[in-house]
Amino acid sequence: MPADPLHHAGQRLRSTTSRPPSDAEVSPVEVRRSTRRRSTVSAYREGGRTVVLIPARMSEAEEQRWVTVMLDKLAAQESKRSLGDAELAERAGRLSDQYFDGRARPASVRWVTNQNTRWGSCTPSEGSIRLSHRLQGMPEYVVDYVLLHELAHLLVPGHGPSFWRLLEAYPRTERARGYLEGVVAAGRLPHQPPSRTE
Numbered sequence: 001m002p003a004d005p006l007h008h009a010g011q012r013l014r015s016t017t018s019r020p021p022s023d024a025e026v027s028p029v030e031v032r033r034s035t036r037r038r039s040t041v042s043a044y045r046e047g048g049r050t051v052v053l054i055p056a057r058m059s060e061a062e063e064q065r066w067v068t069v070m071l072d073k074l075a076a077q078e079s080k081r082s083l084g085d086a087e088l089a090e091r092a093g094r095l096s097d098q099y100f101d102g103r104a105r106p107a108s109v110r111w112v113t114n115q116n117t118r119w120g121s122c123t124p125s126e127g128s129i130r131l132s133h134r135l136q137g138m139p140e141y142v143v144d145y146v147l148l149h150e151l152a153h154l155l156v157p158g159h160g161p162s163f164w165r166l167l168e169a170y171p172r173t174e175r176a177r178g179y180l181e182g183v184v185a186a187g188r189l190p191h192q193p194p195s196r197t198e
């Protein structure tokens with residue numbers, strides 16, 4: 001995910017593993033060696049620290065490599081969880097400003113886990129937008145597309161030419177639709193109508 005800010009935080013860690021910068025997001029790393037461990041490496045956050053558990057016999061170079069790998073892995077896991085409802089609403093506001101002159105103003109934007117046949121949905125009368133949790137972990141431009149799609153429905157119901165004209169303002173509409181169609185085609189989400197967003 002090239003545009004993922006948390007992933008970039010991971011990249012920053014990569015070059016400074018031995019001496020973490022004084023960035024609030026970067027926690028100190030504590031490496032614990034265990035004689036009970038033979039080959040497994042694990043890592044977790046504990047308080048303000050990141051603990052990496054490695055086998056006692058591991059070399060200094062291997063330790064460095066594994067710390068980097070595990071920090072990236074943790075950052076990737078956290079980035080998938082990081083976009084909460086509040087961030088989602090904030091993002092929707094930014095997208096509306098950028099592409100629709102701020103005309104689409106949702107009353108609520110949130111993730112839902114009960115949407116199995118749709119990526120997103122919208123109730124214009126309530127101004128509410130819901131996004132399927134299965135978009136989490138997909139590239140940001142895809143999530144943005146689904147958000148914009150639902151925002152556009154606050155302005156134009158249905159999928160007529162005027163609806164798609166609105167979406168044309170977003171340069172990655174076609175790419176995002178292709179991505180979602182690809183996800184469906186790959187069978188990762190069976191019984192899903194192709195890139196259906198309502």
Ligand SMILES: [Zn+2]
Nearest residue numbers: 149153197198
């Ligand atoms: Zn739609």
